[in-house]
Amino acid sequence: MEPQEFFVPILLGTGRTDRKSAKVAELIRELAGRRGWRAEIFDAGELATRVTHGPKDPVPETAPWRTAAAAADGFIVVAPEYNHGYPAELKIVWDACFAEYRRKPVLTCGVSDGIFGGARFLENFLAVILAVHAVPMANRIYAPQVDKLFGADGQPADAGWVARAEKALDDLGWYLAALKAARGT
Numbered sequence: 096m097e098p099q100e101f102f103v104p105i106l107l108g109t110g111r112t113d114r115k116s117a118k119v120a121e122l123i124r125e126l127a128g129r130r131g132w133r134a135e136i137f138d139a140g141e142l143a144t145r146v147t148h149g150p151k152d153p154v155p156e157t158a159p160w161r162t163a164a165a166a167a168d169g170f171i172v173v174a175p176e177y178n179h180g181y182p183a184e185l186k187i188v189w190d191a192c193f194a195e196y197r198r199k200p201v202l203t204c205g206v207s208d209g210i211f212g213g214a215r216f217l218e219n220f221l222a223v224i225l226a227v228h229a230v231p232m233a234n235r236i237y238a239p240q241v242d243k244l245f246g247a248d249g250q251p252a253d254a255g256w257v258a259r260a261e262k263a264l265d266d267l268g269w270y271l272a273a274l275k276a277a278r279g280t
């Protein structure tokens with residue numbers, strides 16, 4: 096398939112002060128951008144409302160995400176694992192849309208300072224992706240021991256990790272093209 100310019104919003108799923116997931120999201124944005132995709136980070140810390148407002152009760156705070164989700168060809172979610180689950184602000188922003196996700200691929204990336212790379216929350220989030228009729232990628236990006244991921248120069252220190260992330264993005268690229276063609280949008 097020919098390279099295409101896809102719009103892929105990246106939802107950064109935590110607003111925690113000093114969050115390390117932000118750096119991982121930025122790296123993934125860069126890798127996605129190199130493919131000619133329009134990859135833009137959306138910050139759940141800024142977008143989340145105090146309580147959930149669903150798509151039938153739209154509020155101004157989540158408008159940027161709702162606009163992006165409607166135009167998106169697919170999504171990347173980058174978030175840490177908190178007590179084996181996903182951050183509440185991620186879910187609040189995610190729940191602001193429904194139809195906008197339909198038949199679009201979602202690649203997830205879990206971040207942790209321990210060895211599991213968010214594996215437990217990613218399993219939970221799978222159900223959330225399916226609930227909105229989006230298409231979860233079997234391939235995921237795990238960012239365990241996040242402090243070791245970057246060297247003192249701020250660049251990725253693990254070429255193997257980057258190669259695995261590239262492979263997941265390759266897969267996402269296939270689904271972006273296939274599903275966009277099938278949706279005809």
Ligand SMILES: Cc1cc2nc3c(=O)[nH]c(=O)nc-3n(C[C@H](O)[C@H](O)[C@H](O)COP(=O)(O)O)c2cc1C
Nearest residue numbers: 111113114115116175176177178179206207208209
């Ligand atoms: C409330 C809270 C709960 C956490 N729970 C987990 C956890 O269940 N599993 C895990 O691997 N790390 C856990 N962590 C540590 C994160 O892996 C760590 O903060 C890491 O830097 C990624 O999150 P960040 O983007 O907030 O920095 C937790 C951190 C916080 C603040």
